[in-house]
Amino acid sequence: MSTIQAPRGPTTTPPTGPAPTAPRHRAPRPRIARQTVAGAIVAVVAVAVVLLLPPLTAGATLLTVALLFLARRLVFSWVGGLAVLVAVIMFVPVRRYALPIPLPFALEPYRVVLIVLLVALVAALALDRTRTWRPVAFGWPIGIFVATLLLSIIANGPGLVAAGLASTAAGALLNFLILLSTFYIARQLLTTERLVLGLVTALVWCGTIVAVLAIFERITRINVFWRLATVLPLKLLADDSETFRAGGFRSYGSAQHPIALSVMLAMLIPLAIYLAQYARRPHNDLSRRLLYGGAVAVLLVGVLTAVSRTAVVVLGVMLLLALLLRPWLGVTLIALSLPAFVLGFLLVPKMFDTLFASFLDIDSLIASQETSPGMTGAGRLADLGPAMQQVVASPFFGTGMGSRIVVGDEANAFILDNQVLGTLMESGAVGVAGLAVFLLTPVVMLVRWAFITARDEPRYALLAFAVTAAIVGYTAALFFYDAFGFYQTFFVLCLLLAVGAWLLTESPPAVAARAARAAPAEVAR
Numbered sequence: 178m179s180t181i182q183a184p185r186g187p188t189t190t191p192p193t194g195p196a197p198t199a200p201r202h203r204a205p206r207p208r209i210a211r212q213t214v215a216g217a218i219v220a221v222v223a224v225a226v227v228l229l230l231p232p233l234t235a236g237a238t239l240l241t242v243a244l245l246f247l248a249r250r251l252v253f254s255w256v257g258g259l260a261v262l263v264a265v266i267m268f269v270p271v272r273r274y275a276l277p278i279p280l281p282f283a284l285e286p287y288r289v290v291l292i293v294l295l296v297a298l299v300a301a302l303a304l305d306r307t308r309t310w311r312p313v314a315f316g317w318p319i320g321i322f323v324a325t326l327l328l329s330i331i332a333n334g335p336g337l338v339a340a341g342l343a344s345t346a347a348g349a350l351l352n353f354l355i356l357l358s359t360f361y362i363a364r365q366l367l368t369t370e371r372l373v374l375g376l377v378t379a380l381v382w383c384g385t386i387v388a389v390l391a392i393f394e395r396i397t398r399i400n401v402f403w404r405l406a407t408v409l410p411l412k413l414l415a416d417d418s419e420t421f422r423a424g425g426f427r428s429y430g431s432a433q434h435p436i437a438l439s440v441m442l443a444m445l446i447p448l449a450i451y452l453a454q455y456a457r458r459p460h461n462d463l464s465r466r467l468l469y470g471g472a473v474a475v476l477l478v479g480v481l482t483a484v485s486r487t488a489v490v491v492l493g494v495m496l497l498l499a500l501l502l503r504p505w506l507g508v509t510l511i512a513l514s515l516p517a518f519v520l521g522f523l524l525v526p527k528m529f530d531t532l533f534a535s536f537l538d539i540d541s542l543i544a545s546q547e548t549s550p551g552m553t554g555a556g557r558l559a560d561l562g563p564a565m566q567q568v569v570a571s572p573f574f575g576t577g578m579g580s581r582i583v584v585g586d587e588a589n590a591f592i593l594d595n596q597v598l599g600t601l602m603e604s605g606a607v608g609v610a611g612l613a614v615f616l617l618t619p620v621v622m623l624v625r626w627a628f629i630t631a632r633d634e635p636r637y638a639l640l641a642f643a644v645t646a647a648i649v650g651y652t653a654a655l656f657f658y659d660a661f662g663f664y665q666t667f668f669v670l671c672l673l674l675a676v677g678a679w680l681l682t683e684s685p686p687a688v689a690a691r692a693a694r695a696a697p698a699e700v701a702r
Contacts, residue, residue, distance in 0.1 A: 258294050259366045259376065262359070263672070265290050267383035270402050270431050271664040274411040283414055287664070291355060294362050302365075313364050314678040318618035319357065325611030326350055326578045329604035333577030342580050349579030353661070359668050363675035373679050374457060377448050377640070380672065384445040385472045388479025391428035391438060395482040402431040425528070428482035437663035439488030440654045442479045444669055447495060447643035447650075449473045450510075455636050474517065481521070481528060487657040489532050491650040498649050502624065503642065560593050568601055575605035583659075596655040596662075616652045620645055623677050631686040638686075644677045 265286050275283040301308045313319075330337065330346045337343045367373050394400045398419075406413050420427040420435055432438035453469035480488045500507035522529045567576070581590035581603055593599045600608045627641035651670050654660060661667060681687055 255366050256372065256375075258290075258297070259363065259372070260379065262290050262294060262362070263376070263379050263383060266359075266665060266668040266672075267380070267387060268402065268431050269405065269411075270429075271433055273403070273413070273415045273433075274406060274409075275414055277410055277412040283412075285414075286411070287668070288355065291358055291362065295358050298362060298365055311365050311368065312678070312682040313361065314622070314681040315360075315619050315674055318614045319360070322611040322615035323354070323357070325604055325608045326353065329574045329578050329608055332574035333571075333580065337577050337580060340580070342577070345582070346577050346579035353578075356661075356664060356667055357671065360671035360674050360678075363672050364678050367675055367679045368683075370684070373676055374455075376672065377676060378452060378456065380669065381445055381449045381452055381469075381472060384442055384479075385449075385475050387430045387438075388442055388475045388482075391430040391442075391479045391482045392475075394428045394430065395426060398426050400429055402429075425484070427484050428479070430479070430483075432665050433663050434658070435483035436485045436487050436654075436658045437666050439480045439483035439485040440491055440651065440658070440660075440663075441666045441669055442476050442483075443488050443491045443495070444647040444650055444666070444673070446473055446476050446492070447646040448673075449476060451639055451643040454639065477517070481525075481532070484528060484531060486532060487654055490657060491654050494653040495646045495650045498646050502628075560591065560595070561598070563591075564593065564598050564602055568605075571605060573605045573607055575601065575603045575608060578603050578608075592659065594658050596658065596660040598656075599659060599661075612655075616648065616655075619674060619677055620648055620652075622681060623648075626681055626687075630690045631680075631684075634686045637680060637684050641677065641680050644673050644680070647673050648677075 269286050271285065271287060275285050276289065278284055302310060327350065330350060333346075334343070337346050363376070367376065390401050400417070403417055405411055418429070420429075427435040428438060429435055430438040430442075432441060449469050449472045453466045453473070456465055456469060459465045459468060480492070496507060496510060499510060581599065582588050583590050583592045590602075593602075597609060597612065600612050604611070623641045623645045627638040627645070631638040631641060648670065651660070651666065654666075
């Protein structure tokens with residue numbers, strides 16, 4: 178029996194005639210337009226730089242523009258913008274550098290980044306329907322504080338005009354609003370838990386890098402951050418400065434003053450402790466705890482290099498908060514810190530005597546704060562009497578925000594090293610009340626949320642507690658330095674408030690609690 182095999186090859190004949198040509202792919206017109214605009218901007222910048230700037234600065238500027246163009250997809254994105262903001266805050270000292278652009282005022286890098294992000298965010302909210310306003314949680318306490326500052330200017334309007342300080346007061350308020358925009362910008366960009374954890378991680382590791390370089394500065398008296406103008410297109414605004422204590426050079430790091438450096442690094446320690454437990458990487462528990470335990474140790478040593486008793490107060494207040502609200506954590510931290518404390522006392526006894534033993538000698542400590550009354554660099558207690566005499570004259574609204582100028586040729590007041598007292602003098606008792614609402618309300622809200630709403634979610638509850646501890650430490654430091662005059666620590670505070678606002682409004686426990694509250698209402702309908 179024979180089988181019939183199917184014929185091999187195609188059963189149909191191919192069509193005759195010319196083969197169809199493949200369609201040409203043309204770049205979409207919007208893409209061509211963007212490339213044209215980008216090329217025009219680069220050309221204009223190149224010409225302006227070559228014509229207006231010195232050769233070395235021009236070359237550095239062109240190199241920076243080229244690097245930004247190559248990394249445009251990363252830098253010119255919301256995540257990239259937030260990363261640039263954190264980098265500028267942590268690594269570029271405030272009031273030391275400005276962009277080399279001929280303007281009647283110093284255009285500092287942080288101002289450029291904040292204004293660009295703010296404009297981009299407003300445009301996105303207005304034009305992009307997919308982007309909506311994120312709840313800020315702390316809007317009303319911030320609003321109350323800003324209102325008290327504005328009220329102090331209005332109440333002292335005639336006096337400020339007579340003294341020629343009206344524009345100074347308005348400028349001070351505007352500058353504070355620009356600084357405060359850091360909180361709103363960061364809050365609007367923190368849309369996911371991944372971004373929140375990324376911000377916390379970035380702050381900790383940037384702080385660790387600053388601490389390492391502060392240790393290097395203490396040993397060598399070389400501040401790397403004071404040499405950024407040699408590698409970046411920046412104009413130097415201030416000369417180097419030195420401060421000595423405990424037989425050595427006090428580190429400045431990327432801050433304006435050793436006290437500000439120590440407070441900033443101390444505020445990051447609770448976040449590093451949190452990451453030791455809940456960081457995404459390393460995945461291994463032991464490796465993660467060792468890595469972030471090392472970061473905590475480096476941050477602590479960085480705090481010590483500033484030789485600031487204010488930082489000791491900040492650390493003590495945060496530890497006391499842990500003992501009160503999380504006793505087991507507080508006891509564990511004490512047990513872990515004792516060996517390091519003993520080792521530090523043996524290796525650098527003079528520093529430890531200045532920082533810690535001085536608190537045991539109350540009489541000497543008080544005497545050190547009563548030196549040189551009425552002079553620059555006077556002790557904090559020495560300033561208290563003259564300051565209160567002025568407060569009595571204007572107890573409720575003070576002399577007006579921005580009325581006290583403590584540096585420069587137009588200086589008319591003495592440095593206080595006490596933000597609360599400075600606010601009392603400028604904005605009166607009303608301003609101090611607003612300051613208390615501004616800083617204490619987030620603490621109460623976060624503690625309540627951590628122990629009630631997120632009590633079954635330790636990952637989020639501990640992050641809320643870490644942010645709370647940092648805010649409490651910052652608040653304690655207000656009594657020992659002009660906190661609002663040192664922008665880096667205020668920026669870090671704003672970023673942490675943004676993290677806290679995300680926890681209260683968009684974290685999984687917050688969403689679940691909101692859904693639980695809405696369920697009975699739906700059933701009632």
